[in-house]
Amino acid sequence: MRSLAVLALSWLIAVPGFATQWYPLHVLVDGREANYQPLTAASRPWRICALLPHGMDRYWWGVAWGLDQEAKRLGTELGIYEAGGYQFDAMQKAQLTRCIQLAADAYVIGAISEQGLCEQLGLLQKKNVPVIDLVNRIDCPGVSARSQVSxxxxxxxxxxxxxxxxxxxxxxxxxxxxxxxxxxxxxxxxxxxxxxxxxxxxxxxxxxxxxxxxxxxxxxxxxxxxxxxxxxxxxxxxxxxxxxxxxxxxxxxxxxxxxxxxxxxxxxxxxxxxxxxxxxxDSPVIQARIAVDLAVRLLEGRQVPGQVSPRIEMIDQANLKNFDISRLMPPSGHWMIRQELPE
CATH class of the missing domain: 3.40.50.2300 (Response regulator)
Known part of the structure; x- marks a missing residue:
């Protein structure tokens, strides 16, 4: 039975759907329905630091892939760091410190805990550095915008x-x-x-x-x-x-x-x-793409909403074959992306 399930899933992954043209997309913008249209390109190669809680499953592989793909599409530089698990909040703090030392222009953060990074985010807020709250929710001052589903x-x-x-x-x-x-x-x-x-x-x-x-x-x-x-x-x-x-x-x-x-x-x-x-x-790949776009918009002085949320979809056996898998995970053969922010 499991072989049939894997075969079915392999068929889904093989379906064309991993194109870079993911927009316009029907989303909720500050709770209201809207079509999201990202920027065509960044005005300069902004340096963005992305922090993720771990890279142990294809949920976060998908997030990392979405971040990487959108950064490449917009023409920005990107560092992707994962802490190794929700028990390693000290590692995520150290990775944030590392990006601050590298003087990243903006931050996209999937936080381990809702208040664990508040002190450092407060310092970034004083410098007007954009911080995008991605997926997990941060409860700290200093968050500029959110790409997440409740x-x-x-x-x-x-x-x-x-x-x-x-x-x-x-x-x-x-x-x-x-x-x-x-x-x-x-x-x-x-x-x-x-x-x-x-x-x-x-x-x-x-x-x-x-x-x-x-x-x-x-x-x-x-x-x-x-x-x-x-x-x-x-x-x-x-x-x-x-x-x-x-x-x-x-x-x-x-x-x-x-x-x-x-x-x-x-x-x-x-x-x-x-x-x-x-x-x-919650379409984690899409959340990641939107987070990078929001960061670039803020860096370029554009107005952004407080929160952008892909629509929740319920998946069961009846609709599994029709679900757009590119919203959830990277293509077959793509693993977790970890990369240092270029100096």
Missing amino acids: FADMAKAAMAYIQQRSGGRPVRVGWLPGPKDAGWVIDAEKGLAEALEGSQDVLVPAGYGPVDRSSQAALVRKLLTREPGLDYIIGNAEAAAFAGQLVRSSGGRYKAEVVSLYATERVLEAIAEGTVQASPT
């Missing part, structure tokens, strides 16, 4: 799918969000709480942890051992993919259906093979 809305979309699928029957839902202090996890928990208001559905928290496979597998096993009768599980991509496989291999001991909080290549494979039912996607 993970509160992502969690609501996942829960709405479950509530529609359950047909109004009260259900027990296991919850494996990810690292505790990440802004996107905090937002997801707020959104899920709002989605559950007034319902009889019960949320069963399974704890927090880094989004690597081994950490999430341990949390999934503990959750299902403690709560074998769960109806559904919502989890980060690694938790969801592992939970789906564990439920299938349990011989009927576990019956939970699994919905991912966000989509990665592994989640799409699991949807194709039926071990994960569905996932919303």
Whole structure:
């Protein structure tokens, strides 16, 4: 079955869709629907520093690829740094310090925690250096604009799918969000709480942890051992993919259906093979492209909105073949991009 799923996903990746012409794009601009049209080119080769939390899966490979492709299209220079995981906030601070030493013109940051970089961002704010908040949410002064999708809305979309699928029957839902202090996890928990208001559905928290496979597998096993009768599980991509496989291999001991909080290549494979039912996607490649464009606009004195958000799409087996994979991951054969900002 897995070979069929991988074949289906390979077919998707082979479909033309990785062209540089990603625009105009229907998005939300400060909460209102609009068509986003990026700049044709930068007026000079601005030097942009991008900081990402890790490069362990194709979600962040896609972000790095989108950053790199848009920087090349606009004619800017780009450094891409990844900290190695959500537990390495000190590394991300050190990487930010490195870019400050290199005198980057602007910063695009997928933050490990919502307030971990506040002191350094305050110094950049005093110098009027543009900072774009990418994907994860930063809660600090000094953010100039945001390219991100609300993970509160992502969690609501996942829960709405479950509530529609359950047909109004009260259900027990296991919850494996990810690292505790990440802004996107905090937002997801707020959104899920709002989605559950007034319902009889019960949320069963399974704890927090880094989004690597081994950490999430341990949390999934503990959750299902403690709560074998769960109806559904919502989890980060690694938790969801592992939970789906564990439920299938349990011989009927576990019956939970699994919905991912966000989509990665592994989640799409699991949807194709039926071990994960569905996932919303926040189009991380597009978020990355928009972030670079926003940085250049600010450097060139143009007005920018406070936040630009690609539209959330729900992916399941019914629409998987029609989904534009270039919004989510790099083409086949492209790995995580790590590169020093040119001096």
